[in-house]
Amino acid sequence: MAMHPAPARPALSGGPLALTKESRTALRPVPEARITGGLWEARRAVNAGVSIPDGYERLAEAGNLHDLRLAAGTAEGEYANAGCPFMDSDVYKWLEAVAWQLGDPATEPERAERFAAQVAEVAELLAEAQEPDGYLDSYYQVVRPGSRFKELASGHELYCAGHLVQAAVAHHRTTGRTELLDVARRFADRIDAAFGQEEGRIDGVCGHPEIETALVELYRCTGERRYLERARYFIDRRGHGLLPGGRWGRSYWQDHAPVREAEAVAGHAVRQLYLLAGVVDVSVETGDASLLEAAERLWEEMAATKTYLTGGIGSHHSGETFGDPYELPSERAYTETCAAIASAMLSWRLLLATGRARYADHLERVLFNGFLSGVSLDGERYLYINPLQVREGHLRDEGDHTAFRTRWFRCACCPPNVMRLLASLPHYFAAAEADGLVLHQYATGSYAADGFGVEVATDYPWNGRIRVTVTEAPGADRALALRIPQWAAGRWTASAAGEEVDREAVADGWLRLRRTWRPGDTVVLDLDLAPRLTAGPVQADAVRGCAAIERGPLVYCVERVDQPDGIRLDELRLDPAGPLGEGEGPGLPSGVVAVTATGRVAAAPDGGWWPYGEVATASDAGAAETGGPGAGAPAGSVELIAVPYHLWAHREEGPMRVWIPLAGTGV
Amino acid sequence: MAMHPAPARPALSGGPLALTKESRTALRPVPEARITGGLWEARRAVNAGVSIPDGYERLAEAGNLHDLRLAAGTAEGEYANAGCPFMDSDVYKWLEAVAWQLGDPATEPERAERFAAQVAEVAELLAEAQEPDGYLDSYYQVVRPGSRFKELASGHELYCAGHLVQAAVAHHRTTGRTELLDVARRFADRIDAAFGQEEGRIDGVCGHPEIETALVELYRCTGERRYLERARYFIDRRGHGLLPGGRWGRSYWQDHAPVREAEAVAGHAVRQLYLLAGVVDVSVETGDASLLEAAERLWEEMAATKTYLTGGIGSHHSGETFGDPYELPSERAYTETCAAIASAMLSWRLLLATGRARYADHLERVLFNGFLSGVSLDGERYLYINPLQVREGHLRDEGDHTAFRTRWFRCACCPPNVMRLLASLPHYFAAAEADGLVLHQYATGSYAADGFGVEVATDYPWNGRIRVTVTEAPGADRALALRIPQWAAGRWTASAAGEEVDREAVADGWLRLRRTWRPGDTVVLDLDLAPRLTAGPVQADAVRGCAAIERGPLVYCVERVDQPDGIRLDELRLDPAGPLGEGEGPGLPSGVVAVTATGRVAAAPDGGWWPYGEVATASDAGAAETGGPGAGAPAGSVELIAVPYHLWAHREEGPMRVWIPLAGTGV
Known part of the structure; x- marks a missing residue:
């Protein structure tokens, strides 16, 4: 294995979305983004110092690593997670979290060394487990070897592969190393060769989307356009009844309608939003506007009719699915932590693609509420579901569906998903536009692109003052755009270099200040946080x-x-x-x-024993x-x-x- | 097989509960109960003429009969319902419905002949399928023969056995025949011998209660007290952690607490109420007052905090479980038809045990609403779930969980359950007390016990007038008790032999008229049906x-x-x-x-895209x-x-x- 080779292709940014020069987006992630203080810094420190190390122990304890060793032939015994064909993915999400952490200068050297050793160990295990033809999925290697690519609805093979790819791309981006990327590419090549409408290939899609967005990122990482084309294939072929109608209907896996025709988000919430994330990714790389249009339409339907105040989505426990429009019961909100993460991933992509502030507004709501509730302050306990109400007399004995903070889960998708989002979070906070910098989330830190850099100091969200100081500037006209959150409309003031900013300067949710900035220039935005x-x-x-x-x-x-x-x-x-x-x-x-x-x-x-009774009809209906x-x-x-x-x-x-x-x- | 032998033990009533002379209850079912007109007569005619005949076809089509033939060795091929270890029970519930129908004088001779032939055919099949040791369960005979009585949590073997017993008892009661009863007794004996705390027996309970109430009825039918004792054993051993904590926790199968200690109904609604039905049955036969007390306490907790206005119960789709107290979302009411049936069965038992009108009030509410919604007017389509709201934009593609009327279900528990309740319904309408007759449900028909008989004429529930005419009387002082429904409190008038009845004559929901009745005497009760x-x-x-x-x-x-x-x-x-x-x-x-x-x-x-907005705070909170x-x-x-x-x-x-x-x- 080569040590520290040059990246296969220079990335334009170091985060989860490394857009190419051909990507058609309004905004781009900034190559330099660091959160250095405040709420998110504290959460990220706990994530790196407690959650991610603990994750390795939990994955070992739950048998995820053992199951991969069985596939590698380096362990013996029973497959530990026999009923669960998706457990490899938790290893991959954890690997992705470690990879982002390795790219964070705040990670202490000793910890980084330990992380690097763990990645090396798992990467070696994966290489050992991988079949000569590139196939890698412990469940279908150990438990059901005769059923590879034959149980696409529930098998999660491409879902797991997608997470492997994401982890490998992250690892390559932050370290330049290729040992994980080599494994991921071999599996991606195997998948690319196996699927398609051509004679002799499998014409099918995976019951759980994830491969789509992963293949786009692999394209961005390697420059191999066939990965992008295969992602497009998986999106185009969905909604044509290739999957069976199961217990929750075909909408469960978004196979009831092609995405361009769907009128509403439907089915399993995480699946729907991972799919839409891939839809945006394919759209911005191929220029297919019909895909972006579909994603925006479905996102709006979701935000307007199927989203809890916390930004949580997915009302139903049964099937982890969306409900009907406005079906948002507080005590029975499923609002899975993974669905909040998926929602953040989608809103971020739509923000970059379109530059519309609504997506950043929503991203903020999800991050601070429906997502952040999912992990405890100490980084050791998680919520799988995030209800908006727990009743008096709530039954604690709810098996997998407990509403209280839990160390780990039998289906432990959420914890490593929390880890990877927190580890990559700085990339979600700022963006670059054609000739300027866009601050769309607020946290103390530093953000820079194209020679234009700022430092942000704030105690947000506890305090509404956000102070932005220019640290580097190209000496030419540049825009500094600050988002005026939807909830703060009309309730803010700002000054630039001590001079009050005219409120009329806001357009479409953005306060865009254009001038020739000099290092030391400051902008102060005061958002009125009065409770409402x-x-x-x-x-x-x-x-x-x-x-x-x-x-x-x-x-x-x-x-x-x-x-x-x-x-x-x-x-x-x-x-x-x-x-x-x-x-x-x-x-x-x-x-x-x-x-x-x-x-x-x-x-x-x-x-008494019957709690319903007559309504007293008043003659004045207004005072009823x-x-x-x-x-x-x-x-x-x-x-x-x-x-x-x-x-x-x-x-x-x-x-x-x-x-x-x-x-x-x-x- | 003997033809029309004398019953093993003379039944004191012909319905689903044939109390013994030793049964300690306030009321008893009347031996003669017929519904001859009105809403329920029409529904029962459709049940006998359409639903039950159609049920046979559906059971054949779904493979339930085929699977039994596999067990009997008279068919070949795959087990049709491989994932479902409970499908025999639907055959038994259907058999029970046919049995009750055979005891109904309104069943046309030609139809009765066809029913009898079908019962004979299925009874022969069951006798062929039964193992020499009495064991009979097609799933564990064909699919998992090595796992008999080893998968008690999910295997449904005793549940199926219970339904077999209920069908056999019904068939014996209405026809005097024993071919089904012989099969059922052999299996009951096998179960009785296999379970217990004694050395060498299985100390366990079935994940789905049903065997308890069935064994009590088998005791009543045969006089064999060991069946009663085994029922008591199954109740006493529940709640001691003999079942595993599964996906929905131990409460799912009511194994989280012994029934005498449980403070609230919990878990799977049908399981909870079938268990409580058995608890009442065992209580009235053994005189164990602690069991009746537990059943009353849990019923009240359910009625007061966990029951929909329709009488429906079980809020959760996930696990088909109760929710927390007052967790009663309208659009996501699961309120399974089987749960309404279970609720009617329990309320009826509690009414008989205690004589309290509240149980008859609740029985009426459940029958007319949460139960009756479960079957269409034409008797050909069913609701598995009975929500109180369907939203604009409701997603139709919900797989097994559709909110709309359906011909049959993959898990078809509800249709034959509807059939057996409608077929036995007249027994639920009147009762006898020590020296009188109790009319607690109102339908045109005739009801008699101990030489005291009445005819009821009414167009209830469309019209509130109920006319009761005495048809036979013993010439001695007798009470005629009429229930004043809770919703009609203070909104009724009545006359006996033309004289107005004093409203103060009502006590605890009963209008009890005591006199020496003569044939031709009439009582007219007028309930005010004004909408409210x-x-x-x-x-x-x-x-x-x-x-x-x-x-x-x-x-x-x-x-x-x-x-x-x-x-x-x-x-x-x-x-x-x-x-x-x-x-x-x-x-x-x-x-x-x-x-x-x-x-x-x-x-x-x-x-717009975000549907939440600020509350305008008014200075006068009252007009907010x-x-x-x-x-x-x-x-x-x-x-x-x-x-x-x-x-x-x-x-x-x-x-x-x-x-x-x-x-x-x-x-």
């Missing part, structure tokens, strides 16, 4: 009569542990006329801002109050404390809710 | 700000097909101050009463209105038409909702 109450759409039955508390980009929740003793969370009402205040988050890390509000307690009347067992009389006021949703279930695993019924509406 | 609006409990977020329409025992729903053109159901609001009227059900059978109400259309504002994207301005009034919920999806498979948001509440 948010209502849901009228069609969302689950949140009717309720409000949620938000502050800046953060969604808040109330947990029982913070409320006065004896108050049942189900009986708490929010007084929308009461003041909203700010304070320390009790029992939470220093700096975390909690929100206070005025609550009332609506003691539920004793409805439900009576009988349906109504609770508001009692005295209480101070209600809300904490950031992403920090729930850290102090007590008890009742929680994001949406709080409003007092005084009579319902 | 119902509210949900404050803790039920899913129905906050909504009302449902009820009329008598029926829950109503609105379907898009009945509303003015162009109205989206999600935008419809109900004016609680508007009048409620009655009319013909458009496109529904003559006699069906529809309800009209005043609706408003709250056009949803265009929220949600603003921004959350609010829709009420527009003009429309006449809204509601139809009985059990008739939904008969004319159009479109949007539907039971709970309608109230206009004028600002939410």
